[in-house]
Amino acid sequence: MVSVAGSGGRRSIDRTVSRLHDPASASHAGASAVADVLSDVLRSLHLTGAMLFLVDATAPFQSWAPQADAIRRVALPTSQHLISYHIVTSGRCWGALRGEAPQPLEPGDVFVVPHGDAYCLADPPDAPASYGSEEAMAFFRGMAAGDVPSAIREGGNGTADDRSGPSAQFICGFLGCDLRPFNPVLTTLPRVLLVRAGADPGDRLRHLVAFALGELGSRSSGSRDVLQRLAELMFVEVVRRHLETVPAGEASWLAGLNDPLVARVLALLHAEPARHWTLEDLAAAAATSRTVLAERFSHYVGQPPIQYLTRWRLQLAARMLDEAQAKVAAVAAAVGYESEGAFSRAFKKSTGLPPARWRERHLVASSAPSL
Numbered sequence: 001m002v003s004v005a006g007s008g009g010r011r012s013i014d015r016t017v018s019r020l021h022d023p024a025s026a027s028h029a030g031a032s033a034v035a036d037v038l039s040d041v042l043r044s045l046h047l048t049g050a051m052l053f054l055v056d057a058t059a060p061f062q063s064w065a066p067q068a069d070a071i072r073r074v075a076l077p078t079s080q081h082l083i084s085y086h087i088v089t090s091g092r093c094w095g096a097l098r099g100e101a102p103q104p105l106e107p108g109d110v111f112v113v114p115h116g117d118a119y120c121l122a123d124p125p126d127a128p129a130s131y132g133s134e135e136a137m138a139f140f141r142g143m144a145a146g147d148v149p150s151a152i153r154e155g156g157n158g159t160a161d162d163r164s165g166p167s168a169q170f171i172c173g174f175l176g177c178d179l180r181p182f183n184p185v186l187t188t189l190p191r192v193l194l195v196r197a198g199a200d201p202g203d204r205l206r207h208l209v210a211f212a213l214g215e216l217g218s219r220s221s222g223s224r225d226v227l228q229r230l231a232e233l234m235f236v237e238v239v240r241r242h243l244e245t246v247p248a249g250e251a252s253w254l255a256g257l258n259d260p261l262v263a264r265v266l267a268l269l270h271a272e273p274a275r276h277w278t279l280e281d282l283a284a285a286a287a288t289s290r291t292v293l294a295e296r297f298s299h300y301v302g303q304p305p306i307q308y309l310t311r312w313r314l315q316l317a318a319r320m321l322d323e324a325q326a327k328v329a330a331v332a333a334a335v336g337y338e339s340e341g342a343f344s345r346a347f348k349k350s351t352g353l354p355p356a357r358w359r360e361r362h363l364v365a366s367s368a369p370s371l
Contacts, residue, residue: 019121037257038243040270041185042236044315046173046322048176048229050076051143054151054216056169057093060127061155066136068116072176074137076143079176081186082204085112085235086121087209094125097192105170108197108206110238114189123155123168130154146224150216171212181350182315185239186303188252195241205237256300261286265297269309273316274336277309314350317343321359328355 053171055063065071065084072082086095087110090155090179094102095111098118102125105111113119120129131139131154177183198205212230215223239254254260267278282305284291297305313335320331332343332355346352353361 016249037263037266037270038240039317042239044319045177045183045185046079046319047232047235048076048079049173049231050079050082050176051140051172051174052150052212052227052234053106053143053148053172053214053232054089054169054213055121055172056151056153056167057121057123057130058153058156058167059123061168062120062127063154063230064120064122064129064131064136065140066133067118068113068174070137071140071174072116072140072300075174075312076176078191080179081177081183082116083112083114083175083177083186083235083242084119085110085173085238087111087171087173087205087234089169089171089209089213091123093120093121093123093168093170095119095194100192103192103194105168105194105198110195110205110241111191112189112193112195112235112238113191114186114193114200115191115195118189119192121168121170121264150223150227171209171216171234173234175231175235178315178318181318181347182311186251188254189242193238193242195238195245198241205234205241208234208237251299253301256297259296259300261293261296262300265293265305266301269305269312273309273313274334276336277303302365309345311350313337314347317347317355321355331355 047073057063068082068084071084072079076082086105088105088107090107092107093105095105096102097113097120098120102122103111105121111121112121139148143150177186179186208230212227212234215226215230220226243254244256246252246258248255248258256266265282268282268285279290279294283293286293294304298307301308303311317331317335320334321328326334328344329340332340335343337343337346344354347358351358
């Protein structure tokens with residue numbers, strides 16, 4: 001481990017490094033190594049639950065949301081990006097990005113909007129909006145502040161006891177994450193991710209949904225924090241479910257986790273990101289040729305292994321700058337840079353900000369009051 005001025009700074013960066021990657025995983029292989037890679041990335045993205053609430057809707061209804069950045073500014077201003085997902089727990093409805101064809105949703109289906117597009121859930125699919133723009137923003141502001149009940153009703157003729165039409169119940173989850181310097185999970189997801197209900201009675205997501213419904217139906221102390229953690233857990237489980245169904249030939253980072261060679265190389269890079277890897281080293285460790293490795297890795301991940309390593313190092317560095325009270329030189333060394341100047345140039349090229357300015361921006365955002 002690199003030297004850091006002051007014992008407190010050293011302990012801080014040590015803790016951050018150990019959270020973001022586990023050197024012991026260098027000896028792992030197969031499924032455990034792949035799990036470590038996905039865990040590494042999800043940890044580094046600073047997933048933060050913002051809201052989790054239940055909607056009990058009566059037709060006709062259109063439950064809609066504006067572009068996620070507008071919600072992020074009032075609900076989770078310290079995050080770079082906001083992801084939303086919606087799990088149908090009973091009934092049926094339709095989900096769509098604004099202006100695009102709706103898709104039918106049934107119990108257990110998950111409708112995910114990873115890239116922040118405006119969207120709606122409705123029944124029938126051409127139902128008018130149940131509320132206006134100002135009302136929508138007031139709702140999200142109140143929900144984020146804990147001023148709105150976590151279970152709400154909407155649609156029908158606007159009265160709480162209207163059960164005249166078919167109903168749908170769905171959980172809405174919102175969580176923040178990092179976009180920069182590098183978010184390989186988000187970049188691999190489509191604008192809409194539709195994960196269909198699992199048939200296995202022991203399905204983990206089903207158990208999480210049942211837990212969430214129980215929590216949403218109670219007013220126990222600490223419930224808000226529990227719901228925020230559940231928002232994170234359910235999204236992670238949705239990503240894991242999606243990983244299981246990614247087509248073998250799809251060219252994406254997630255599909256690469258299902259390819260034995262690419263998964264092995266990703267595990268090596270994530271286990272020892274500060275090591276001075278060469279393509280020859282990686283090929284030898286993966287028991288393949290440099291040509292095969294370069295072609296297979298680039299096919300799935302979209303970039304050569306060493307370029308991927310550079311971007312991953314910068315993502316780790318960004319988290320260390322946010323979390324550890326260490327000098328820039330110490331962070332640079334911790335992610336494999338021999339020169340602080342080379343690290344600073346690479347970091348600014350990737351993020352648009354020098355490392356010190358990045359840290360300052362994070363501190364200002366963390367201390368800013370919510371709108």
